[in-house]
Amino acid sequence: MKEKLNEEGIAMRVAKELENGESVNLGVGIGSMVPMFIAPEKDITFHSENGVIGFGKVLTLEEAELMNFNLINAGSQYIMRKPGMSLCDIAEAFDAIRIGKVNTTVLGGLQVSEKGDLANWSVQPEAHIGNIGGAMDMPIGVKKVIVAMTHTTKQGQPKILKKCTLPITALECVDIIITDVAMIEVTDEGLVLREVFPGWTPKDVQEITEPKLIISPDLQEMKLI
Amino acid sequence: MEKIYDKFEQAISDIPDGASIMMMSFIGPGGCPQNLIVALKKLGVKNLDVYACANFGVTGAVKGKPGYREYIQPDILVVNGQVKKAHVTWARAVMGEYSALENAALSGEVEVEMIPLGIYAHRLRAGGSGVGAFYSPIGIGTVYEQGKEKRNINGRDYLLEYPIRADFGFVRAFKADTIGNLIYDGTARCFNPLIAKACDITIAEVDEIVEVGELEAEQIITPSIFVDRIVKIPEGGLR
Numbered sequence A: 001m002k003e004k005l006n007e008e009g010i011a012m013r014v015a016k017e018l019e020n021g022e023s024v025n026l027g028v029g030i031g032s033m034v035p036m037f038i039a040p041e042k043d044i045t046f047h048s049e050n051g052v053i054g055f056g057k058v059l060t061l062e063e064a065e066l067m068n069f070n071l072i073n074a075g076s077q078y079i080m081r082k083p084g085m086s087l088c089d090i091a092e093a094f095d096a097i098r099i100g101k102v103n104t105t106v107l108g109g110l111q112v113s114e115k116g117d118l119a120n121w122s123v124q125p126e127a128h129i130g131n132i133g134g135a136m137d138m139p140i141g142v143k144k145v146i147v148a149m150t151h152t153t154k155q156g157q158p159k160i161l162k163k164c165t166l167p168i169t170a171l172e173c174v175d176i177i178i179t180d181v182a183m184i185e186v187t188d189e190g191l192v193l194r195e196v197f198p199g200w201t202p203k204d205v206q207e208i209t210e211p212k213l214i215i216s217p218d219l220q221e222m223k224l225i
Numbered sequence B: 001m002e003k004i005y006d007k008f009e010q011a012i013s014d015i016p017d018g019a020s021i022m023m024m025s026f027i028g029p030g031g032c033p034q035n036l037i038v039a040l041k042k043l044g045v046k047n048l049d050v051y052a053c054a055n056f057g058v059t060g061a062v063k064g065k066p067g068y069r070e071y072i073q074p075d076i077l078v079v080n081g082q083v084k085k086a087h088v089t090w091a092r093a094v095m096g097e098y099s100a101l102e103n104a105a106l107s108g109e110v111e112v113e114m115i116p117l118g119i120y121a122h123r124l125r126a127g128g129s130g131v132g133a134f135y136s137p138i139g140i141g142t143v144y145e146q147g148k149e150k151r152n153i154n155g156r157d158y159l160l161e162y163p164i165r166a167d168f169g170f171v172r173a174f175k176a177d178t179i180g181n182l183i184y185d186g187t188a189r190c191f192n193p194l195i196a197k198a199c200d201i202t203i204a205e206v207d208e209i210v211e212v213g214e215l216e217a218e219q220i221i222t223p224s225i226f227v228d229r230i231v232k233i234p235e236g237g238l239r
Helices: A007-017 A030-037 A061-066 A090-098 A202-207 B034-043 B075-079 B100-106 B117-127 B192-197
Strands: A023-026 A045-048 A104-107 A111-113 A144-148 A176-178 A182-187 A190-196 A213-221 B020-023 B048-051 B083-088 B111-114 B134-136 B150-153 B156-161 B166-177 B199-210 B229-232
Touching: A007 A030, A007 A144, A007 A176, A023 A030, A030 A104, A045 A090, A090 B117, A182 A213, A190 A202, A202 A213, B020 B034, B034 B075, B034 B166, B034 B199, B075 B083, B075 B100, B083 B100, B100 B111, B117 B134, B117 B156, B117 B192, B166 B192, B192 B199
Parallel strands: A023 A045, A023 A104, A104 A144, A144 A176, A190 A213, B020 B048, B020 B166, B048 B083, B083 B111, B166 B199, B199 B229
Antiparallel strands: A176 A182, A182 A190, B134 B156, B150 B156
C-alpha cells in the first residue's frame, strides 16, 4: 500500500491554497481543520454561515469553558473572539455568500464529476433525506470552490467520476479537488492533474480516477508547507 | 399586555394539535430553546408541523468528539410521536447511522421536506417580512428543483420559493427586557431573530429579564413588537 495523506494532511494542503487577504468559508469536516494550518503571515477572514465573520482559532472544550460557549462555527466548534469580528443572523451570513463577498469555500465531497458537479449531501440516491446543510448555497456566488476529500471511498471505489451517481449538490461548481493523493484542477478542457503525493505516479492516480486526467506539463510533487 | 410567564408550560399551553411550530435548532445548546421543546413534549400535542433546521438528533459536533455538549433537540418530539411533518436541513445524526427522523421518514410516519440552509434562512426572512415569494438561484440541477417553478431572469435560472410562517415560534435569547426587546449572545443569534418575525405567536426563553431601559436601543436586535411571551430560564434549567 502506498502512503496517503490523512485528514490533517489534506487540511494542510488546503491551507496552502488560501491566499493572503481573502475571505473564506469552511465546511464541516476537513474544512474545519484548515485554520490550524494557516501560515501566521497570512491574514484570512473566516466566514461561518451561522453568523460570524472574522473569528480566530478553534478552541478546545476546556478553553471554551473559560471564554464563551455561545461562540461557535458552523461545524459546532468553539471559536475564539478576535478584534474586528462581527456577528449577524444566518440570513445575512448567506447574503454575503450569494452576492460574492466570500471568495473561497472549502467543502467536503462524496463525488465530483469531470465537469465539476458536486455530490456531497446524501448517500441515498432515492430517499432524498440526509444532510443538505449549506453546501447547495455555497457554490452560488463564491468565486472558488475547493473540495477536500479522500480520493476513493472506504471500499476503494473512485469518487472522481465521469458523472455523479449520488444526488447533486450543485452543477459545474468545483474549481479544485484536493485529495489524500493528488491535487486536481477542474478546467473547461477537463480534469488537470497538478500535484501527486510523494510515491504516487500520475498512472497510479489515474487508476483510481474514472475520467481521463490531463497531466499538467508542470506536474509537481505535493508539498504541505 | 403582560408578556412574562413564570413557567414554560403556561407559555405554550394553548398550542393545539396540528399547530405549525418553528424552533431554533442549530449548532450548540446556546441558541436552542431546550426548555420550550421539553415543555412541548410534556404538553403532548400531536400532528405538529415542525420547522427546525437541524438537530433531529444531530449536532455538528458529533458525539464523542472534542467540544461536544449534549443538549435537548427537536428529535425528542419525533421519538414521542408528535411530529407529522418536519422541514429540515440536517436529518442525519451521525454519518452512517439513521436518526429518529430519518427512520420515521423511511417508515412513512413523518413527512420530511429537505431545504438548503441558506434558502431556509431566506424563506424565514421572507415569512417575517410579509412578501409573497421570491426567486432564488439555489438548487438548480438538483432534486431540490423538482416541482418548483423555474424562471430565467437576466440570463440566469431561478426557482420560485415561498415564505415560511408558523403559528408559534420558539426563540432562545440572552436577555429580554420586560416588554420583550431581545438581545442574543454570540452565534446563538443565528435563526432566532428570523423566527421571532416569522411566527404569529413568538415565545422566547431567556437567561435574564431586565427592566425597560436597561438594554440600549442600539443594542436591541429583536424589537419588542415581535415578541409575545417571555420565560426566564430558572436556576437549574436547561442552558
